[in-house]
Amino acid sequence: MKSLLLAGAMTIATGTCALAQAGYWVVGNRATAKCEIITSNPVINAQVGGNISFGTGPSKSLDDAKLARSTIPSCQAVEEPPANTQDDEKKSD
Secondary structure (H helix, E strand, O other), rough: HHHHHHHHHHHHHHHHHHHOOOEEEEEEEEEOEEEEEEEEOOOOHHHOOOOOOOEEEEEEEEHHHHHHHOOOOOOOOOOOOOOHHHHHHHHOO
16 A cells, blocks of 8 residues: 555656646857757756856746747847738738
């Protein structure tokens, strides 16, 4: 009985950790000198010669991550491409 309870508790703990990793992170990439939005927990490794210098997150949605990126002073403004409209699709035909 105790082993069954222990197995259940470990299953719940593992599931909780897996759900906590979901989201979006804003990271500073030294190699490209840009801020990027990624979907996995970043490894900050600038001290040992890596390219990721900072990371913030997790954000629950992509829009939240974009908002977070816009508030970081070292991140340059990123212009989003305009959304395709029906007029654009007709011109390409």
